[in-house]
Amino acid sequence: MKSMMILTVALVVISFIADRKKTLKGIKKGLKQFLKILPTLLSVIIIISIVLFFVSNEFLMEYLGKGAGLGAYISAAAIGSISLLPGFIAYPLAGILVKSGVSYSVIAVFITTLMMIGILTIPIEAKYFGMKTTLIRNTLSFFGAILVGAVMAFIYYLI
Amino acid sequence: MKALFKKYKLDIPVIIAFVIFTGTSFYFQFNPGIQIFKTNFWMFFKEMIILLPMMFILIGLFDVWIPKERIQKHIGDTSGIKGMLLVMLLAFIQAGPLYAAFPVAYLLWKKGCSPVNVFIYISAFTTAKIPMLTFEIGFLGLKFSLLRILITIPVFILIGIIMGKYFERNNCKINEV
Known part of the structure; x- marks a missing residue:
């Protein structure tokens, strides 16, 4: 976050020195886009916040645990697709899950779907890409994530 | 109102x-x-x-400073493997949630980035971000991280190619919002 701030300020200053008018135009353009997407962003993070309230660590443990078999992969993919967690929360959580017996390949499916698919962020994605493209991308990514998990499971089985 | x-x-x-x-x-x-x-x-x-206002400011600056021809040449339709590597690199050094990738995708597309590269960018963005890698390695180990990334890269390149072809064939476009 900090490095991003420094980078932004530095680039704005350099740009400003080089061309004042162009810089203001660029900043205005960018912020205008931000304001336009803001209501949708807000409503999406509200829904995510509420959904996350129901997805507790115990809930995850129950559905992803080692007794769950193939079902664990499906649950991992489903939960990962719906939730949206920032990395600084997702990875510590994944660490806890591994320690409590969830297999690495299930975690791989969970992490991959978590990052590649955003069912709850579909409204945002659809504003940019249109609904059809958005749905196709998310569906493809879902199967892609399962594939990644399957290959991971196979490699962990071999080594 | x-x-x-x-x-x-x-x-x-x-x-x-x-x-x-x-x-x-x-x-x-x-x-x-x-x-x-x-x-x-x-x-x-x-x-x-x-995070997002800063990102949008950077997007705005990029928009006014970088000419279309330059983007087109490096990550456009004829950019091949080099273009793919470039968009992946761009994605890896960024931070932020998935939805932060969409406005960048729009800008890249507007500036002449090929659809395949736009979708590779989005997938790469979600797979391995350098700022997040330290977290992943710390909590899940280097072996897990490396394996996951190495397996995911070909998968998302494939998804990028499929999506890009679909996008071109159907004359899709990306909106400014």
């Missing part, structure tokens, strides 16, 4: 309902409501309100 409501007809009711819900929760000390606001919502809100 009316036009605003119409444009965000799904979003505004959600926002209003949440404001009322949170207000009532705090008033009546309703714990789940307070928790949803304080831990979950606040975390996402902070990320959104600090």
